[in-house]
Amino acid sequence: MDETRPLASGRDCEVFALPDGRVARSYRDGRSARAEAELIEQVRALGYPVPRVHEWHGGTIVMERVDGPTLGEQLL
Secondary structure (H helix, E strand, C coil): CCCCEEEEECCCEEEEECCCCEEEEEECCCCCCHHHHHHHHHHHHCCCCCCCEEEEECCEEEEECCCCCCHHHHHC
């Protein structure tokens, strides 16, 4: 992941903007992102508006960037 820039961070992970319009979400503790990547794709297959997963490796998921309000903003 070359030329990344920090986009956001939370309790468990950091999100980096990639130069090609995608994002990389990395778990700080290095746990596998496989289960989450598979869940996102299953939810997407059901028609829910979630980002497309391009790849995952180790503790990082690379997915499309979707701009808009966060879940927290929507709840408030």
